[in-house]
Amino acid sequence: DAKTTQPTSMDCAEGRAANLPCNHSTISGNEYVYWYRQIHSQGPQYIIHGLKNNETNEMASLIITEDRKSSTLILPHATLRDTAVYYCIVREVQGAQKLVFGQGTRLTINP
Amino acid sequence: SAVISQKPSRDICQRGTSLTIQCQVDSQVTMMFWYRQQPGQSLTLIATANQGSEATYESGFVIDKFPISRPNLTFSTLTVSNMSPEDSSIYLCSVRSTGELFFGEGSRLTVL
Numbered sequence: 001d002a003k004t005t006q007p008t009s010m011d012c013a014e015g016r017a018a019n020l021p022c023n024h025s026t027i028s029g030n031e032y033v034y035w036y037r038q039i040h041s042q043g044p045q046y047i048i049h050g051l052k053n054n055e056t057n058e059m060a061s062l063i064i065t066e067d068r069k070s071s072t073l074i075l076p077h078a079t080l081r082d083t084a085v086y087y088c089i090v091r092e093v094q095g096a097q098k099l100v101f102g103q104g105t106r107l108t109i110n111p
Numbered sequence: 112s113a114v115i116s117q118k119p120s121r122d123i124c125q126r127g128t129s130l131t132i133q134c135q136v137d138s139q140v141t142m143m144f145w146y147r148q149q150p151g152q153s154l155t156l157i158a159t160a161n162q163g164s165e166a167t168y169e170s171g172f173v174i175d176k177f178p179i180s181r182p183n184l185t186f187s188t189l190t191v192s193n194m195s196p197e198d199s200s201i202y203l204c205s206v207r208s209t210g211e212l213f214f215g216e217g218s219r220l221t222v223l
């Protein structure tokens with residue numbers, strides 16, 4: 001079973017920051033938080049991951065709360081091409097490398 | 112990153128037949144995964160395929176229905192056997208490379 005909870009859908013205006021929340025209250029100390037997205041009819045695309053520190057790359061920023069029970073993915077300047085389903089996943093650092101997907105958040109960027 | 116090619120990209124099949132989906136990676140990878148995505152649903156892991164050993168299946172998936180081969184570190188196949196309309200899904204291959212998991216574009220299967 002997925003260990004994360006996300007809103008089913010969200011809307012955001014083009015050019016604004018999109019903030020996607022994720023709850024992972026049962027996360028353990030050896031689990032990363034990963035974010036993937038799936039644009040319609042494509043395979044999932046890796047976005048970012050983190051353990052306990054905030055992370056930023058060319059696609060997004062990941063903010064993890066101090067207790068690690070929740071996180072937020074931030075797309076700083078959303079474009080229409082960011083319309084996709086976004087999946088928040090927790091994954092063990094060691095051991096099984098598989099990803100268990102939840103239902104994700106369907107993000108729609110509006111012009 | 113790893114570049115993953117899947118064949119076929121889509122197919123329409125008759126019930127009772129079997130279809131083999133191929134996954135080719137442009138680099139050697141230890142771990143490969145097969146997922147299923149039913150219409151309107153999220154991804155569900157079918158099995159983990161490691162070279163030199165039998166695949167490990169997730170709950171609800173069995174080898175007789177979804178036999179997997181992993182002959183080398185760059186290639187794997189998934190067969191969907193004795194298909195029924197309920198098997199209509201996108202089947203995705205995933206690999207672990209440089210610490211991350213990458214996905215192919217999927218094989219969209221429609222069973223009539």
